[in-house]
Every structure is written in structure tokens, then in C-alpha cells.
Amino acid sequence: MILNNDLVSYDIGPVTYSVSRIIDSKYGLKSFSSNSVKVIFDKIRTPLEIDTIIPFTVKATLRAYYESDNSPAASGILMIGDYKLYSEKDQPGTYLISYPEILPVTRLTGRFMVEGFNEIKIDKTIAHMGNIIIYLTAITTISALIIHKITVSKKPKTITCPRCGSTHYIGIKIAPNVWEYECQSCGKRWYVNK
Numbered sequence: 001m002i003l004n005n006d007l008v009s010y011d012i013g014p015v016t017y018s019v020s021r022i023i024d025s026k027y028g029l030k031s032f033s034s035n036s037v038k039v040i041f042d043k044i045r046t047p048l049e050i051d052t053i054i055p056f057t058v059k060a061t062l063r064a065y066y067e068s069d070n071s072p073a074a075s076g077i078l079m080i081g082d083y084k085l086y087s088e089k090d091q092p093g094t095y096l097i098s099y100p101e102i103l104p105v106t107r108l109t110g111r112f113m114v115e116g117f118n119e120i121k122i123d124k125t126i127a128h129m130g131n132i133i134i135y136l137t138a139i140t141t142i143s144a145l146i147i148h149k150i151t152v153s154k155k156p157k158t159i160t161c162p163r164c165g166s167t168h169y170i171g172i173k174i175a176p177n178v179w180e181y182e183c184q185s186c187g188k189r190w191y192v193n194k
């Protein structure tokens with residue numbers, strides 16, 4: 001029995017099969033009629049969108065559809081680790097994924113399965129923008145604090161009279177940690193612990 005079309009097709013779309021010839025030596029068949037069978041060779045597309053704007057959270061949307069007519073592939077199962085995800089009821093062919101992430105980069109791996117089709121591997125790694133912003137902000141803030149502390153601690157302490165602001169004074173150590181100052185301009189006395 002010989003078919004009028006190849007059984008393996010690499011093109012997407014319908015192919016009609018009918019029997020084109022029967023080679024028979026046993027029964028001496030001279031004529032035949034053939035029912036044609038229409039077969040659609042199809043492929044499933046699974047574009048994946050990953051949203052990483054919210055810190056420490058990954059929200060991903062997989063939209064599965066048949067390439068032949070763009071109709072949604074709603075009967076699939078998306079496996080993320082041991083979790084089985086099914087198509088959203090109000091959005092057929094849409095599979096929603098959400099998981100926590102603390103790293104500045106996230107990798108989403110899974111498998112998408114539809115009966116009669118080869119399993120589709122899902123593997124996407126992208127930068128987590130929300131986390132990067134949080135970490136950069138934290139690093140910037142910490143750096144600024146460190147720089148501020150260094151600047152403040154290196155700043156020489158200038159003693160001035162608390163009444164008139166003069167820097168002409170006499171200091172006497174009156175206790176292990178206490179100094180007494182006397183302003184030479186206005187006569188004010190004050191104490192400093194150091």
C-alpha cells in the first residue's frame with residue numbers, strides 16, 4: 001500500500017492522505033477506491049514572559065498555542081519542579097507561574113506537556129530587576145553611611161567658646177577624662193569630656 005504523501009512532515013499545516021496504489025499479487029486486485037484522511041502536522045509554541053519588577057518575587061506567564069491556527073493549547077500541563085500547573089480557566093492556554101526569589105538572577109526551568117506532542121523544555125535565565133534595584137540601593141546607602149562615618153571621624157575637632165565662638169582659650173585637665181576650658185575673650189568657662 002503506497003500513500004500519496006510522506007508520513008513525516010516538517011511543514012506545519014494540513015496534509016491529505018489517500019491510498020495512491022496497491023501492489024497486490026495475491027488477490028489480483030485491479031481497482032480500488034480510497035478514503036482520504038486529513039492530518040494536521042502541528043507544533044506548539046510556548047512564549048514565556050517573566051516579570052521581575054516586584055522585589056523577591058517572580059511572576060511568569062507562559063502562553064501555549066498551536067502554530068497551525070494560533071488556537072490556545074489549553075489541555076497542557078506545565079511542570080515546575082514537582083508542581084503541576086494547568087491552564088487558567090478564564091484565559092485558555094495561559095499558565096501562570098509565581099515563586100519567591102532572593103537572587104539578582106532567576107532561572108525558570110520546567111516542562112510543558114500536551115498529549116500527542118513531544119515534551120517542551122522550559123529553561124530561561126534572566127536578571128531580576130527588582131532585586132538588583134533593592135541591592136544597589138542597599139549598597140549605595142551602606143557606602144554613603146561608611147563614607148559619612150569616615151569623613152566625620154577624620155574631621156578635626158575644633159574647640160570654640162560656647163558663648164562667643166572664640167578659639168582663644170586655655171585648657172586644663174582636671175580629671176582623667178575631663179578638661180576645663182577658659183575663654184580668653186569673654187572669660188566663659190566650660191568642661192569637655194574626652
Ligand SMILES: [Zn+2]
Pocket residue numbers: 161162163164165166183184185186187188
Ligand atoms: Zn568666649
